[in-house]
Amino acid sequence: MFVFTSQERKAILFLLCMSLLGIGINFLSKRYAPVRAFACISCNAGKIDINRADKAALKSIPGIGDKLAQRIIEYRLEKSRINDLQELSRLKGLNRSRFERLRQSVFVE
Amino acid sequence: MKHPLVWITVIFCSGIICCAAFKMPFIVGYGLTAGLCLAVFCMPARNRHKDTLVLLLVFCSGAVSYSNSRVLPVSHIRWLGYQAGYTICQVKGYIIDQPVFRDGKTSFTLASSEFCLDRSKRNCCGKLIVKISGEKLLNCGDILLLSGRLARPFFGASSGLSRRKRGYADYLYDQGVYLFMKVDTPAQAMVLGQNKASLLKRFSFRLKQGIERVIYKRLSPLAAGIIDAMVLGEKKGVPPLIYRSMMKSGTVHILVVSGFNVGIVIVLIFSSLKIFRINRNIRFYLALPLMLVYCLMTGASNPVVRATIMALVLGFAYYLKRETDIYNACAAAALLILAVEPRELFDTGFQLSFVSVIALVYLYPVLKRLLNIEKLKARVTVCLVDSFLVSFSAWICTAGFIAYYFGMVSPVTVLANLVIVPLAGLITLLGFSLVAANWLSGWLCVSLVPAAELAVNLLIQVNSLLVSLPKAYFYLR
Numbered sequence: 001m002f003v004f005t006s007q008e009r010k011a012i013l014f015l016l017c018m019s020l021l022g023i024g025i026n027f028l029s030k031r032y033a034p035v036r037a038f039a040c041i042s043c044n045a046g047k048i049d050i051n052r053a054d055k056a057a058l059k060s061i062p063g064i065g066d067k068l069a070q071r072i073i074e075y076r077l078e079k080s081r082i083n084d085l086q087e088l089s090r091l092k093g094l095n096r097s098r099f100e101r102l103r104q105s106v107f108v109e
Numbered sequence: 110m111k112h113p114l115v116w117i118t119v120i121f122c123s124g125i126i127c128c129a130a131f132k133m134p135f136i137v138g139y140g141l142t143a144g145l146c147l148a149v150f151c152m153p154a155r156n157r158h159k160d161t162l163v164l165l166l167v168f169c170s171g172a173v174s175y176s177n178s179r180v181l182p183v184s185h186i187r188w189l190g191y192q193a194g195y196t197i198c199q200v201k202g203y204i205i206d207q208p209v210f211r212d213g214k215t216s217f218t219l220a221s222s223e224f225c226l227d228r229s230k231r232n233c234c235g236k237l238i239v240k241i242s243g244e245k246l247l248n249c250g251d252i253l254l255l256s257g258r259l260a261r262p263f264f265g266a267s268s269g270l271s272r273r274k275r276g277y278a279d280y281l282y283d284q285g286v287y288l289f290m291k292v293d294t295p296a297q298a299m300v301l302g303q304n305k306a307s308l309l310k311r312f313s314f315r316l317k318q319g320i321e322r323v324i325y326k327r328l329s330p331l332a333a334g335i336i337d338a339m340v341l342g343e344k345k346g347v348p349p350l351i352y353r354s355m356m357k358s359g360t361v362h363i364l365v366v367s368g369f370n371v372g373i374v375i376v377l378i379f380s381s382l383k384i385f386r387i388n389r390n391i392r393f394y395l396a397l398p399l400m401l402v403y404c405l406m407t408g409a410s411n412p413v414v415r416a417t418i419m420a421l422v423l424g425f426a427y428y429l430k431r432e433t434d435i436y437n438a439c440a441a442a443a444l445l446i447l448a449v450e451p452r453e454l455f456d457t458g459f460q461l462s463f464v465s466v467i468a469l470v471y472l473y474p475v476l477k478r479l480l481n482i483e484k485l486k487a488r489v490t491v492c493l494v495d496s497f498l499v500s501f502s503a504w505i506c507t508a509g510f511i512a513y514y515f516g517m518v519s520p521v522t523v524l525a526n527l528v529i530v531p532l533a534g535l536i537t538l539l540g541f542s543l544v545a546a547n548w549l550s551g552w553l554c555v556s557l558v559p560a561a562e563l564a565v566n567l568l569i570q571v572n573s574l575l576v577s578l579p580k581a582y583f584y585l586r
Contacts, residue, residue: 030182
C-alpha cells in the first residue's frame with residue numbers, strides 16, 4: 001500500500017531529518033540559555049557593545065576617527081554607562097550621517 | 110502512491126493525537142525518533158520494509174513536534190507571571206495583532222520582551238492578551254511599556270485530548286497565550302516606539318483600517334458590521350442576536366473569513382488583472398503578495414491560512430504546468446500549519462475547515478456519481494441538485510463536530526446554505542466593489558450602497574425566516 005519512489009523517500013527523509021534537528025535545537029534552546037546563545041543568531045551579531053568597546057574597536061567603525069572615538073569614551077566615563085544610543089547624537093563631531101552609521105555598527109546591552 | 114502527502118499528513122496527525130493522549134515525555138520520543146532515523150539510514154535501499162519505517166518516522170515526528178510545542182522556555186512570561194501574583198508589574202513588548210476597541214476596552218496581543226517586578230528587570234518571551242480600560246490609539250508593531258496586573262484566564266487547562274469539554278481557555282492555551290494583563294488606564298500604556306512588526310504586516314493592517322473606514326462611512330452600522338465581517342472577518346460590528354441566529358441556521362461561517370472568502374478574493378484578483386490584459390505569469394506574481402496581504406489582513410486564522418496555502422500550491426502547479434491535485438494541496442496546507450504549531454490540530458476552526466474541504470472534494474463527487482445527476486435533462490434541476498449535494502456533503506461531515514463543540518444540530522443548514530451562501534457571495538463582492546469604487550470616486554458608491562443595504566437586509570430576513578421553521582435546529586443539552 002505504502003510504496004514511495006526513490007525521490008519521494010529521499011525528500012521525506014531529508015525533511016524529517018532537518019525538522020528533527022530543528023526540534024532538538026528548539027527544545028534545548030528553550031531549556032538552556034547557553035544553547036540559545038549558540039544556536040540563535042542575535043540581532044546584535046557583528047555589532048560592537050558601545051559600553052565595552054575600546055578606542056581601537058570604535059575606530060574600526062566607518063566614519064569614526066581618533067578624536068570622535070576618544071569623545072565617546074570620555075562621555076561614557078563621565079556618565080558611567082550609555083543607556084540609549086540617542087544620547088550620543090549630542091556629541092560634537094557626530095553629525096546625522098555619522099550617527100546613523102554608528103547606530104548600524106553598535107548596540108546597547 | 111497516488112496521494113503521498115495525504116498519507117504523510119494522516120500519519121503525522123496520528124502521531125500528534127497519540128502523544129496528546131499518552132503524554133509522552135519529549136526526551137523519550139526524541140530518542141526513539143532519532144534511533145528510528147538511524148535505522149532507516151542503515152537499512153539497505155531495496156528493503157521492502159523501508160517505506161513502513163519511513164512512515165513510522167513520520168508518526169514519531171508528529172509526536173515529538175507536539176511534545177516540543179508543550180515545552181515552554183524558562184524565561185517565558187507564564188512563569189514570571191505566576192511569581193508576580195496579582196500585584197502590579199511592568200511588561201515591555203510589542204503588539205502583534207490589530208488592537209480592537211470593544212466594550213470600553215482596548216485589547217490586543219503583546220509579544221513580551223521584558224518583565225519588571227519590584228524594580229528587578231528580567232528578559233522574557235511569550236504572548237499575553239492585554240486589556241486596557243478605555244480607548245487608546247495603538248497600531249500593530251508599537252513597542253509598549255505597560256503597568257498592570259497579570260491574571261491567568263484559567264486554572265489547570267487541558268490541552269490536546271481531554272475528557273473535560275474544551276473552552277475558551279483551552280483555545281488560548283493552544284494559541285500559546287497563558288496570561289491576561291489588565292491595565293487600568295490608557296496612561297499606564299506608554300508607547301516607546303513603533304514599526305516593530307514586519308512591513309507586510311503593518312501594510313496589511315493599515316489597508317484593513319482603510320477598508321473598514323470606507324465600509325463604516327458609506328453604510329448603515331448594521332450593514333457595515335455584517336459586510337466588515339464578511340470581507341475582513343472583523344465581527345465587532347455584528348449584533349450578537351444576528352450572530353446567534355446565523356449560528357442556529359449553520360451559516361455563521363460566512364461571518365468568519367474562510368476559504369469561501371479567500372476564493373472570492375482570488376477570483377477577484379485574477380479577473381481584475383485579466384481585464385487589464387496582464388500576462389499570465391505577471392498575473393501570478395501579482396496575485397501572490399495580494400493573497401498574503403489578504404491572509405494577514407484577516408488575522409491569518411486557520412481557515413484563511415489553509416485556503417491561502419492551497420491556492421498557492423494549486424497556483425504553483427498551474428504556473429509550472431504540472432498536474433493539480435486538490436488532495437495533495439489540502440494535505441500540504443495541513444502539514445504546514447501543523448509543522449509550525451502542532452496544537453492547532455485540536456483547534457475547532459482547523460477541524461471544521463479541513464473537514465468541510467474534505468467533504469467538498471471527496472464526498473460531494475461520490476454522491477454526485479451515486480445519484481448520476483448528469484442524466485437529468487433540465488439544467489435548472491441539475492444546478493439545484495448539484496447545489497443541494499454541495500451543501501449536504503458539507504453539513505453531513507461537519508454536523509458531528511458542531512454537535513460536539515456547540516451542542517447543536519441544525520437540519521436547516523442544508524437549505525440555509527443553498528440560499529445564504531450565494532447571497533453572501535454577492536454581499537462580499539458588493540463590499541469589495543464599494544471599497545474600490547470609493548477609492549476611485551465617491552459618487553460611484555451611490556448605486557452600490559442601496560444594493561449592499563438591500564442584500565444585507567435580505568440576508569437577515571431570509572436567515573430569521575429559516576431559523577423560525579419548525580425543527581430548524583435543536584440543542585443536545
